[in-house]
């Protein structure tokens with residue numbers, strides 16, 4: 001996990017030890033901000049993403065620890081057909097005795113034959129897959145070649161070495177940006193970016209309709225196969241504060257970010 005050592009010192013103690021530095025220490029009273037960035041790895045984003053995109057499946061390529069984390073965080077009952085799973089890297093994979101790519105292809109084949117409802121498959125990297133340098137981008141490309149257009153295969157990293165709690169969704173949405181269809185013209189369209197509960201999304205839609213704002217699309221969509229289009233004229237409204245990579249990628253495709261204050265951080269945020 002991407003934790004940093006805690007180095008907090010109480011201001012009173014520091015002032016007593018070095019009174020001539022009291023002013024400087026006062027300014028340094030907060031040495032470490034605690035927050036959601038430090039909690040769990042990016043795999044946890046799957047908990048809400050798999051509920052949002054109902055034809056997507058998240059296949060974590062990881063260890064038993066990853067499987068336990070995701071299973072206990074998502075709390076799906078054992079007899080349900082969840083839309084996530086873990087391809088567990090065994091000792092033979094980790095020791096390089098088995099070809100992990102072949103094993104992964106076998107697991108994907110098994111999964112897709114059992115679950116014909118899957119429209120988009122995400123291969124999600126973890127600490128173990130990174131440590132053994134398993135190239136999931138290449139694996140996804142190869143599998144996509146084999147299964148597209150029935151199933152689109154994408155990949156991103158949810159590993160605790162690279163990502164924290166808030167970055168899993170950003171990495172997932174970022175992996176979808178290159179496959180969003182282009183807009184045919186430059187008419188204004190609103191794109192709300194960030195997973196919202198369906199009921200909240202419906203409320204947003206009603207509000208936008210009554211304000212006369214439209215057309216409006218949501219990203220991620222409820223079905224991963226119904227991707228919103230993007231291009232010049234797309235106005236981005238971030239529904240989550242932690243989607244900066246996704247926003248950057250969308251802007252590179254011509255979208256424009258609607259700037260708005262977000263009530264987070266120590267004293268809230270201001271524009272400008």
Ligand code: SF4
Nearest residue numbers: 041066126127159160
């Ligand atoms: S990806 Fe890494 S930090 Fe996350 S559960 Fe797996 S081993 Fe742990």
